[in-house]
Amino acid sequence: MPELPEVETVRRGLAPALEGATIDAVKLARPDLRIPFPPEFSRRLEGARIAALTRRGKYLVAPLSTGESLIMHLGMTGRFLLPNGPIERPGEFYYLSPPDPAHSHVVFTLRSGGRRFELVYNDARRFGLMDLVPSSALRTSRHFARMGPEPLTPEFTAGVLAAGLAGKTMSIKVALLDQRVAAGLGNIYVCEALHAAGVSPKRAAGRLGPRISDLHAAICSVLEAGIAAGGSTLRDFAAADGRTGAFQERFAVYDREGEPCPACAKPVRRIVQAGRSTFYCSACQR
DNA sequence: AGAGCTACCTGAAGGC
């Protein structure tokens, strides 16, 4: 579910509740998500104060008072709930459909300003992960060591993007899904960015030429628009406060096979690349 | 090294 704009939406929803809170208890319903929880996961978290909630690519990162950072990835179906959290209307159910309790794998009990509340991590497919790494070694951790530039920051320039794609013979669609090229892009926003840039998903990644600037600008604008809309809601994504995203209503091509291209009205096509759906306009994207 | 496939896991939706 979550790509950069969705993870950023979750971050913004959770940050006011989590930042400055102390972790009183952590209950695990099972020993692993996609990977095992690290040794003594709960013990290492209990008593820690959450200094901040940040994001890198599709990961959430919470630096702790203990010197370690809690790293969290939502996979495809991960979501956080604040069922009795410091939100204006506690008890309100925030999601389109109630999450199956069988898939609530982690329950944090947090304390902040004299209030105690729970933060529940629910993940049906269990493709998410949580890990603990020393805050001083985040950059070299296995999750981030090879991760590419962060879009929407000054480090992500057209030149940096071009360098990341140089020499690649694979399609630009498949290349942009590689988190080493740019962090945080997924299937939706890659499709949308390529459409916005007028670049065919089938074009060789290393042969964009000067159009790399258009693609760079499109990636930034599509991600910014996604964040501004509160992410996309397909199936069941919702922000921590339960509001659903609106960006799916603005998709130009994603999940719109057969519908008219908003630019030229020709039907949007669907093809499969590296086993994943690509949606594009064969007239607008060359 | 680069590129392509498979696996991980569950649920929803569509076809018959």
Next chain:
DNA sequence: TGCCTTCAGGTAGCTC
């Protein structure tokens, strides 16, 4: 109604 197949927003590990 029910069974079966296909597909889903992600990543990593394996082969060639």
